Amino acid sequence: MDQTTSQTPATEQTEMHPSRWGDPERVTPLPDAARGLIEMVFGLQDRPALAEVTVPASGLDSALVAELAGLLGSDHVLLDDATRRLRTRGKSTPDLLRQRSGDLDDAPDAVVRPGNHEEVAAVLTWAVQHHVAVVPFGGGTSVTGGLVARRDGFAGLISLDLIRMKRLLEVDHTSMTATLEPGLRGPEAEALLAAEGLTLGHYPQSFEYATIGGFAATRSSGQSSAGYGRFDALVVGLRVATPRGEVSLGSSPANAAGPDLRQLFLGSEGAFGVITAVTVRVRRLPAQKIYEGWHWASFVEGAAAMRTLAQAGMLPTVIRLSDESETAINLARPSEIGAESSGGCMMITGYEGEPEAVAAKRAAVTSVLAGLGGKPLGEEPGQAWAHGRFDAPYLRDSLLDVGVLAETLETAAFWSNIDDLYAGVKGALEASLGDGAIVLCHISHVYETGCSLYFTVAQKAAEDALGQWLPAKAAASDAITKVGATITHHHAVGTDHKPWLTAEIGELGASILRAVKADLDPTGILNPGVLIP
Numbered sequence: 001m002d003q004t005t006s007q008t009p010a011t012e013q014t015e016m017h018p019s020r021w022g023d024p025e026r027v028t029p030l031p032d033a034a035r036g037l038i039e040m041v042f043g044l045q046d047r048p049a050l051a052e053v054t055v056p057a058s059g060l061d062s063a064l065v066a067e068l069a070g071l072l073g074s075d076h077v078l079l080d081d082a083t084r085r086l087r088t089r090g091k092s093t094p095d096l097l098r099q100r101s102g103d104l105d106d107a108p109d110a111v112v113r114p115g116n117h118e119e120v121a122a123v124l125t126w127a128v129q130h131h132v133a134v135v136p137f138g139g140g141t142s143v144t145g146g147l148v149a150r151r152d153g154f155a156g157l158i159s160l161d162l163i164r165m166k167r168l169l170e171v172d173h174t175s176m177t178a179t180l181e182p183g184l185r186g187p188e189a190e191a192l193l194a195a196e197g198l199t200l201g202h203y204p205q206s207f208e209y210a211t212i213g214g215f216a217a218t219r220s221s222g223q224s225s226a227g228y229g230r231f232d233a234l235v236v237g238l239r240v241a242t243p244r245g246e247v248s249l250g251s252s253p254a255n256a257a258g259p260d261l262r263q264l265f266l267g268s269e270g271a272f273g274v275i276t277a278v279t280v281r282v283r284r285l286p287a288q289k290i291y292e293g294w295h296w297a298s299f300v301e302g303a304a305a306m307r308t309l310a311q312a313g314m315l316p317t318v319i320r321l322s323d324e325s326e327t328a329i330n331l332a333r334p335s336e337i338g339a340e341s342s343g344g345c346m347m348i349t350g351y352e353g354e355p356e357a358v359a360a361k362r363a364a365v366t367s368v369l370a371g372l373g374g375k376p377l378g379e380e381p382g383q384a385w386a387h388g389r390f391d392a393p394y395l396r397d398s399l400l401d402v403g404v405l406a407e408t409l410e411t412a413a414f415w416s417n418i419d420d421l422y423a424g425v426k427g428a429l430e431a432s433l434g435d436g437a438i439v440l441c442h443i444s445h446v447y448e449t450g451c452s453l454y455f456t457v458a459q460k461a462a463e464d465a466l467g468q469w470l471p472a473k474a475a476a477s478d479a480i481t482k483v484g485a486t487i488t489h490h491h492a493v494g495t496d497h498k499p500w501l502t503a504e505i506g507e508l509g510a511s512i513l514r515a516v517k518a519d520l521d522p523t524g525i526l527n528p529g530v531l532i533p
């Protein structure tokens with residue numbers, strides 16, 4: 001076996017802005033065309049975030065802080081306001097609205113930064129002993145309240161920040177697997193793997209900040225998952241620190257050794273344990289990447305073409321389809337929002353791999369899509385999408401700044417249920433948000449049996465924008481449940497989706513989750529209130 005051990009990222013990545021998405025250096029005002037469109041549709045309001053906010057004082061007893069410092073070193077136990085603010089909640093629109101209005105009630109009492117599995121385990125033992133709640137923190141990109149744990153009844157609440165655990169621990173070039181620490185962000189993991197000629201191929205829109213541990217803990221799905229697979233499909237092994245001890249899983253490519261316990265921890269959102277290492281299947285770096293655009297007369301026709309490809313086993317690496325409204329405002333290309341659109345629906349397809357394989361797949365897909373009525377638009381729209389694929393979240397902040405409420409939500413269903421799901425969610429959002437609400441949708445992930453729908457919503461922000469959004473989100477969630485679709489295809493459950501989880505998995509399903517939680521975390525210190533119904 002060809003092994004590489006203990007590689008760490010070459011450069012330090014920036015921290016995100018506490019009340020915005022992403023790199024503070026990349027904050028930009030709305031492009032002119034988008035600003036014009038917003039002004040015309042909603043009018044512009046100046047809604048800046050509060051400049052000065054107060055972080056509640058840490059309530060952790062000084063003797064407990066001293067014990068933590070003894071375990072990790074005092075440099076890795078942080079109580080300053082700025083650090084605690086950066087570890088308060090995630091990056092959903094409600095999270096940002098709360099930060100922007102100065103609501104920091106969920107700030108942790110301390111941020112602790114263990115450097116390895118043993119130190120994570122030591123913090124958990126300490127937390128059990130003193131009944132302190134622990135919130136595992138990866139990239140902080142949760143959009144479902146996964147970092148908003150309950151603190152009542154606990155002696156304090158700490159953010160267990162995995163930022164120091166960033167090593168590529170092992171590469172097996174023969175088996176094509178790599179073992180990564182949980183705190184590696186997407187670009188850091190890809191850079192370490194690229195140095196080995198490898199890639200993971202996991203590109204969620206939050207790629208630039210989300211982490212390997214977070215991907216596993218939320219069962220994330222990326223923009224190239226049609227080709228590379230969802231993150232849970234990439235995981236072959238896990239190491240987890242729980243309050244009851246260590247669990248280490250994944251000793252073979254496949255097995256029949258009872259139920260697959262890896263699946264218990266994939267998607268467990270920090271409620272069962274802290275994932276301290278993830279072994280993933282890797283691929284060789286693609287020699288070629290080609291993205292292109294297709295035009296469809298309607299969403300229905302484009303969706304039917306996607307289904308045909310999926311059911312023929314012919315999916316490209318990337319495939320997504322915007323509905324008529326999303327196409328009309330060019331959401332797939334944020335820099336061109338407001339520019340004229342040709343109507344119909346835009347599909348993006350992408351191919352990654354060796355040139356011969358790319359050429360063969362592209363020719364086969366092209367023949368199917370053209371045969372079904374798609375019009376090829378060439379590489380330009382595809383390249384533009386690829387270039388701007390991580391920019392849309394910055395746009396949300398710019399919209400909030402000018403008084404537009406903007407948020408996204410996602411779900412998935414079988415093909416036979418997609419029309420009802422689309423109509424149900426769109427109708428619920430429009431009814432709740434009232435006249436003038438814009439509801440856009442695209443198919444973000446495609447399977448043989450169904451697909452996921454990803455909605456983007458915009459409406460003029462009310463004075464109480466949070467109070468405006470929460471009922472709309474609840475109405476959409478009710479509509480999802482009513483048609484029997486999933487409450488989440490890839491954003492996970494957190495606290496926001498928890499009220500709808502039991503309807504999806506049943507009372508007995510919920511009771512299984514509670515039983516596992518009670519066994520692994522009997523005093524309930526891990527992410528209290530998150531995930532478990």
Ligand SMILES: Cc1cc2nc3c(=O)[nH]c(=O)nc-3n(C[C@H](O)[C@H](O)[C@H](O)COP(=O)(O)OP(=O)(O)OC[C@H]3O[C@@H](n4cnc5c(N)ncnc54)[C@H](O)[C@@H]3O)c2cc1C
Pocket residue numbers: 021090091092135136137138139140141142143146147162182203204205206209210211212213214215216217218219220221222223268269270271273274275276393490491492494527530
């Ligand atoms: C703008 C934007 C775009 C997004 N796009 C996508 C997308 O395309 N696809 C997608 O799947 N998701 C997307 N998300 C959601 C989010 O990025 C994912 O859920 C991601 O996997 C979270 O990773 P993270 O490292 O940021 O985890 P965090 O947000 O830090 O944590 C998420 C949850 O997992 C727990 N957790 C984190 N690390 C560990 C660990 N090591 N062990 C145990 N528990 C842990 C946390 O306690 C929390 O409950 C998006 C979010 C934003 C803000």
